[in-house]
Amino acid sequence: MFLGWLIMLEIYHQYSLAIELLNRRARVSIIHRETGIPKELLRKTYNELHGCSPSRGAVKYSTQGLTRNNKSYKEVTLFAVCFAKVDSISQESCIKKIIQAFDIYKQIIPTGQLSFSAAWVIAKDIALRAIELRPCNHCGAPVLLNARENGIDRCGVCRTKFNQ
Numbered sequence: 001m002f003l004g005w006l007i008m009l010e011i012y013h014q015y016s017l018a019i020e021l022l023n024r025r026a027r028v029s030i031i032h033r034e035t036g037i038p039k040e041l042l043r044k045t046y047n048e049l050h051g052c053s054p055s056r057g058a059v060k061y062s063t064q065g066l067t068r069n070n071k072s073y074k075e076v077t078l079f080a081v082c083f084a085k086v087d088s089i090s091q092e093s094c095i096k097k098i099i100q101a102f103d104i105y106k107q108i109i110p111t112g113q114l115s116f117s118a119a120w121v122i123a124k125d126i127a128l129r130a131i132e133l134r135p136c137n138h139c140g141a142p143v144l145l146n147a148r149e150n151g152i153d154r155c156g157v158c159r160t161k162f163n164q
């Protein structure tokens, strides 16, 4: 009896999620993955919203590709802290938690270089336990383990190497 209503509600949720993601300049491939909405429509809407074409380059699908220097490592770690906090208190879906954590990250450092798509990759790696937050043994700052390209876990604040 309410099937039509439920289907329309589901479609409404998918489209409103897509708009939230488009507003944050998420990659079209990520929005498509999260909502199932055709890529052509997403590209067209992205263009209308931002006045430029969405980037067509490949998404870096691992956190290690996002931490080339100490500054970017610190930003990645900050987002990981935001996501872990939201994840510990929210019952929402993973994508909603990523949106919330990304907005908090942007409030903390509005000039931060991390894109929404990068945040998405980091959150997925946390969910898969490919990377992990631990306090630094020396200064107590959060250290994101297994997140560096060179494989050496080092505190972003005091530069102390992390001992297992």
Ligand SMILES: [Zn+2]
Binding pocket: 136, 137, 138, 139, 140, 141, 155, 156, 157, 158, 159, 160
């Ligand atoms: Zn430290």
